[in-house]
Amino acid sequence: MKFPPFSYACPTSIAEAIELLNDDEDSRPLAGGQSLLPMMALRVAAPGMLVDLGGIDMLRQSAVLPDSMRIGAMVTHAANAASLDIWMHFPLMSQALHHVAHQAVRNRGTFGGSIAHADAGAEMPLVVSALDGMLLLQGPGGARALPAADFFQGHYTTAIEPGEILTGVELPFSGMDWAFEEMARRSGDLAIAMAAAGVRVEDGICREARLMFGSISDRPIRAAEAEAYLAERELTPSVIREAAAMAASGIHARSDTHASADYRLSLATALMRRALTRLATGAM
Incomplete structure (x- = not known):
């Protein structure tokens, strides 16, 4: 497979990158290239110019x-996986990073590239959504910040405007304990279903919960009703079973060549139950 013809530029500043992107409406920013370049090789994408953000x-x-940590868009998955700051403050991300593709991809793939690509089966969109991340954007109109809930709009679809680039993500410290669960057909494949669970437990009672799914719909899905159900309850096996079932109910799941909608929902329920059980037993 051969790439379609394209021009190439490697700016050394954000301002220069934005100028290049706005000079050519057929241009695309290039981060790690682990998603865009294969799509170009398959002729699924054919940008006229690549603006390499690596410089x-x-x-x-x-x-x-x-009260938070700001992570640059071009930080690689491998660097984040090795970060003691992320391991200490964001155990959800540390757990999820071990599921991202293979080591060669993690060495080149970037945090911001994965988020901006917005593949429904990727881990980082789920992580930043679960952690209430603020997406930092910059374009010809200046800088702006969007909550993750408003940023992801569908499979491969985000709120990034033409000529804008994602410069980073700010993640607030949550004070919760977290568990991440994923099922894929093979290690390194995109997930069939993912579950992220966070709880704050005091005196044996769940005071706060955050439950989210990934890869079962076209964007990360929050289970707010199940979160409310867990509040002020002890995380007993029966409560966990009810919360996991409630979390997956009412979700419009997607079907594709990898899994049916029904299978994704049943798998999501099992993964959420497993994540909550880990949190309840301290098996982190």
Whole structure:
């Protein structure tokens, strides 16, 4: 397979990248290239110009702030997986990163690239949604921030405007314990279903919960009703069973060549039950 013809530019600043993207409406930003380049080789995508963000040092920087952590869009999955700050503050991300493709892909693939690509079967969109991430965007009109709930609009569809780039993500510290579960046909494949569960337990009672699914619909799905059910309850086996079933109920699941909608929903229920059981027993 051969790439379609394209021009190439490698800016060294965010301003230069935005200018290049706005000079050519057929241009596309290039992050790690682990999704875009295969799509080009298959002729699914054919941008006229690639604007390589790899030369912009600022996009590879992360910082721990008083109440949050800001992660640059060009930080690789491998670097995030090795980060002690992420391991300490965001155990959900640390768990999920072990499921991202294979090591060779994690070495080149980027945090921001995965989020902007918005594949429903990818882990990072679920992670930033579960953690209430703020997506940091910059374009010709200036900088803006969007909550993850407003950013993901469907499979391969986001709120990024033409000429904008994702510069990073700010993740607030949650104070919750987290568990991540995923099922794929083979290790490294895109997930058939994913479940992320976070709880804050005091005196044996769940005071706060966050439950989310990935890869069963066209974007990360929050189970708010099940979260409310868990509040002020002890995480007993019966409560966990009820919460997991409630979490998956009413979701319009997708069917594709990998799994039917019914299978995805049954698998999602089992994964959420397993994640909550891990949290209840401390098997992290």
